Amino acid sequence: MAVVEKEKRIFRIEIDPRLCKACVICVDFCPTDVLMINGNTVAVKNLDACNGCQLCDNRCPDFAIQVFEE
Amino acid sequence: MATNKKRFMQGNEACAEGAFYAGCTFFAGYPITPSTEVMEISSSRLPKTGGVFIQMEDEIASICAITGASLGGRKSMTATSGPGFSLMQEGLGFACMAEVPIVIINVMRSGPSTGFPTGPSQSDVMQAKWGTHGDHPAIVLIPASVEEIFYETIRAFNLAEIYRTPVIVLYDEIIGHMREAVTIPQPGEVEVVNRVKPTCAPSEYKPYDTTLGDIAPLAAYGEGYRFHVTGLYHGADGFPTNNTKLIEEAGQRLVRKVEDNKERIWKNEEYFLDDAEIGIFAYGVSARSAKFAVRELRKKGIKAGLLRPLTIWPFPDSAVDALAERVKTIIVPEMNLGQIVHEVERVARGRCEVKGIFRVDTEPIKPAQIIEKILGNGPMPSAPVSPTDSNMSEMLIERDMLDG
Amino acid sequence: MSTPAEEAKPLAKKKKKVPFDYSPYIRGGKLPHIWCPGCGHGIVLKSLLRAVHASGTSQNDVAMVSGIGCSSRTPGYVDFNTLHTLHGRAITYATGLKMANPKLKVLVITGDGDALAIGGNHFIHACRRNLDLTILVYNNFTYGMTSGQTSPTTTQGKISTTGRHGNIDPPFDTCTLAKAAGATYVARGTAYHFQELEKIIFDAFMHKGTSVVDIIDACPTYYGKYNKYASATDMMEQLEKDGTVSVKQAEKLTPEELEGKLLRGVLHRSERPEYSEEYGKLVTSLQSKK
Numbered sequence: 001m002a003v004v005e006k007e008k009r010i011f012r013i014e015i016d017p018r019l020c021k022a023c024v025i026c027v028d029f030c031p032t033d034v035l036m037i038n039g040n041t042v043a044v045k046n047l048d049a050c051n052g053c054q055l056c057d058n059r060c061p062d063f064a065i066q067v068f069e070e
Numbered sequence: 071m072a073t074n075k076k077r078f079m080q081g082n083e084a085c086a087e088g089a090f091y092a093g094c095t096f097f098a099g100y101p102i103t104p105s106t107e108v109m110e111i112s113s114s115r116l117p118k119t120g121g122v123f124i125q126m127e128d129e130i131a132s133i134c135a136i137t138g139a140s141l142g143g144r145k146s147m148t149a150t151s152g153p154g155f156s157l158m159q160e161g162l163g164f165a166c167m168a169e170v171p172i173v174i175i176n177v178m179r180s181g182p183s184t185g186f187p188t189g190p191s192q193s194d195v196m197q198a199k200w201g202t203h204g205d206h207p208a209i210v211l212i213p214a215s216v217e218e219i220f221y222e223t224i225r226a227f228n229l230a231e232i233y234r235t236p237v238i239v240l241y242d243e244i245i246g247h248m249r250e251a252v253t254i255p256q257p258g259e260v261e262v263v264n265r266v267k268p269t270c271a272p273s274e275y276k277p278y279d280t281t282l283g284d285i286a287p288l289a290a291y292g293e294g295y296r297f298h299v300t301g302l303y304h305g306a307d308g309f310p311t312n313n314t315k316l317i318e319e320a321g322q323r324l325v326r327k328v329e330d331n332k333e334r335i336w337k338n339e340e341y342f343l344d345d346a347e348i349g350i351f352a353y354g355v356s357a358r359s360a361k362f363a364v365r366e367l368r369k370k371g372i373k374a375g376l377l378r379p380l381t382i383w384p385f386p387d388s389a390v391d392a393l394a395e396r397v398k399t400i401i402v403p404e405m406n407l408g409q410i411v412h413e414v415e416r417v418a419r420g421r422c423e424v425k426g427i428f429r430v431d432t433e434p435i436k437p438a439q440i441i442e443k444i445l446g447n448g449p450m451p452s453a454p455v456s457p458t459d460s461n462m463s464e465m466l467i468e469r470d471m472l473d474g
Numbered sequence: 475m476s477t478p479a480e481e482a483k484p485l486a487k488k489k490k491k492v493p494f495d496y497s498p499y500i501r502g503g504k505l506p507h508i509w510c511p512g513c514g515h516g517i518v519l520k521s522l523l524r525a526v527h528a529s530g531t532s533q534n535d536v537a538m539v540s541g542i543g544c545s546s547r548t549p550g551y552v553d554f555n556t557l558h559t560l561h562g563r564a565i566t567y568a569t570g571l572k573m574a575n576p577k578l579k580v581l582v583i584t585g586d587g588d589a590l591a592i593g594g595n596h597f598i599h600a601c602r603r604n605l606d607l608t609i610l611v612y613n614n615f616t617y618g619m620t621s622g623q624t625s626p627t628t629t630q631g632k633i634s635t636t637g638r639h640g641n642i643d644p645p646f647d648t649c650t651l652a653k654a655a656g657a658t659y660v661a662r663g664t665a666y667h668f669q670e671l672e673k674i675i676f677d678a679f680m681h682k683g684t685s686v687v688d689i690i691d692a693c694p695t696y697y698g699k700y701n702k703y704a705s706a707t708d709m710m711e712q713l714e715k716d717g718t719v720s721v722k723q724a725e726k727l728t729p730e731e732l733e734g735k736l737l738r739g740v741l742h743r744s745e746r747p748e749y750s751e752e753y754g755k756l757v758t759s760l761q762s763k764k
């Protein structure tokens with residue numbers, strides 16, 4: 001059976017803990033539950049699930065998170 | 071060489087002409103008696119010469135607009151009277167704090183509140199110094215004739231540009247509306263000063279950098295310098311600070327930049343002071359009556375003299391100090407209920423008697439009142455208050471009253 | 475449809491996603507900003523920076539003037555010609571600056587209190603003149619900086635520190651007011667709809683004349699807390715997503731369904747002579763008479 005595998009896109013998430021205020025906005029709006037709060041800052045809990053939609057970056061009020069495609 | 075033109079004009083017209091001579095290219099204002107003519111003349115002249123005139127929705131907007139325009143690189147001014155001047159106070163403080171050169175004309179009228187709009191007064195002299203909140207610098211000029219309004223308006227622009235601060239010109243309704251001859255100088259004849267601009271690279275520029283002195287060069291927005299201006303206490307780079315040391319330094323410097331230069335800002339006229347035993351300290355229109363009184367008293371052999379400040383703030387401490395040292399009495403006539411008299415008392419420190427002559431019926435203080443006070447001949451003749459008393463205005467426009 | 479050339483180069487087919495680089499627009503060392511966790515002002519600022527970037531305007535030619543309030547602290551962070559003024563007076567300083575140098579593209583950053591209460595008079599007169607200013611009203615329904623008092627846009631019934639029993643004051647609709655006063659571009663966006671907001675700010679910025687954008691954003695610290703919103707996200711969902719409908723959606727809704735919702739999108743657009751250009755024409759005509 002020929003399976004046309006969709007090319008897997010890989011993303012890198014950069015978080016600046018100096019800027020993140022742990023407001024939870026990015027965590028709440030992430031459609032694939034990639035992020036979580038860890039203490040005073042946001043952290044990545046499931047990078048594999050990231051689809052690169054950049055909702056987290058666009059709704060982050062603090063310039064604290066960016067998503068790059070590898 | 072072209073000869074200087076002598077023109078007969080109104081005080082408010084002389085103010086506008088002085089401003090144009092000084093390079094003012096931006097006027098924003100809101101009409102109010104008795105200053106409106108400055109605005110009307112600006113509205114006619116500025117568009118013809120490529121300058122900007124804009125009528126704002128109120129006086130708050132006016133002072134803010136000229137401050138914005140000055141940061142855009144233009145020499146800017148507004149003109150108003152009592153109620154409008156009250157509205158401008160917050161904007162005045164902002165310009166002090168942000169160190170933006172602007173010129174504010176206040177043609178003083180009777181107050182408080184709407185008072186008597188066409189009635190002259192000298193009751194804003196303290197407001198001009200202390201009207202806006204917080205410690206701040208004040209440069210306030212107070213001309214006494216139409217011609218002097220012309221020259222003092224030029225000086226106001228120069229001082230604003232030199233010290234990067236608002237400068238207020240105060241005169242009263244009488245000289246604002248009076249007509250006198252003014253000799254208009256040729257361009258270049260009277261010095262016109264422009265603010266110092268930065269020469270450094272934009273990345274190096276700090277709008278409040280004081281390494282070379284208390285007054286930093288001022289760039290204009292749009293010239294590539296991209297600096298920040300705020301009414302919050304700020305560091306040399308213009309950005310807000312909550313560093314108490316920087317706040318203290320900035321607050322001290324703001325006042326110091328004018329205080330340390332007051333000798334350059336002061337300007338006084340002395341009249342028969344050399345051997346005077348009785349000094350009159352008078353400013354603006356009251357000084358005209360005082361001068362007249364001095365001459366009359368001299369005719370009677372009384373050694374009276376006049377000290378007339380053209381800069382009322384910073385207060386001419388050293389001139390008053392010297393006067394208090396050598397006279398027995400200082401008379402302070404003012405068209406208010408006693409404002410500058412307290413400054414004179416402060417400086418005199420009890421070394422001589424200080425007596426005020428106050429008047430708020432919107433009639434000018436007359437030479438006879440001053441003479442009576444000095445001669446002490448019983449009660450003063452009741453002051454005529456009827457507006458049909460044309461006697462006084464005739465006396466006032468007598469040229470030799472001023473030029474003596 | 476892909477062309478054979480593209481198929482031959484599969485790697486170049488899809489452009490890699492790169493985040494927008496805000497760094498050229500943010501002044502070095504100025505972040506983190508003073509805004510509270512979850513405050514909408516930062517989200518709005520990002521849409522604004524992307525819009526200015528898209529316009530291709532040189533930073534030297536952009537001036538940003540603000541009043542006083544949390545929103546009005548924006549200019550301190552961005553690398554334009556920036557002026558942080560007095561409460562309510564941003565528009566007046568901006569008017570002076572724009573008239574002094576019409577070459578500058580002038581953005582006014584103001585809050586609902588700043589623009590519509592203390593600065594209400596300047597706001598309507600700016601709209602009347604139609605001077606080319608882009609007025610962005612960060613509307614969080616409260617006075618954030620002074621800790622959550624009633625503002626001219628606070629919804630009736632909502633709690634504030636000066637409306638502890640529920641606000642009885644009827645609110646202004648920023649856009650209706652702007653349109654009535656003569657603004658020639660009037661729109662509403664929200665921090666939630668960040669992309670749409672970017673587009674609206676871009677249009678407003680490019681529009682010649684007075685443009686007003688009412689931007690709904692959240693103050694979780696005060697408005698949120700007093701009115702029992704669970705979080706910043708909750709506010710964005712309730713006030714911005716569910717509390718607004720786009721002009722297009724609204725066409726399909728009944729008046730009952732529209733009840734209590736704010737319209738989003740471009741609400742008014744017209745052409746009128748721009749003030750600084752009119753003034754320029756006056757100068758030219760007077761000077762040619764000489």
Ligand SMILES: Cc1ncc(C[n+]2csc(CCOP(=O)(O)OP(=O)(O)O)c2C)c(N)n1
Pocket residue numbers: 542543544545546561584585586587588589612614616617618619620625693
């Ligand atoms: C003349 C004056 N009055 C009052 C204040 C106090 N004050 C500072 S900010 C503010 C309200 C700000 O609210 P808004 O404009 O809605 O902006 P936000 O903080 O919500 O972004 C007030 C009343 C002031 N600074 N100046």
Ligand code: SF4
Pocket residue numbers: 013029030031032033034035049050051052053054055056057067
């Ligand atoms: S890019 Fe999208 S999917 Fe990835 S973390 Fe951000 S919000 Fe989640």
Ligand code: SF4
Pocket residue numbers: 019020021022023024025026027041042056059060061062063064065512
């Ligand atoms: S939205 Fe930004 S500030 Fe808030 S938690 Fe996420 S990264 Fe941190």
Ligand code: SF4
Pocket residue numbers: 508509510512513514515544545614618619621692693694695696
């Ligand atoms: S008080 Fe409100 S408006 Fe101000 S920064 Fe905090 S959340 Fe934002």
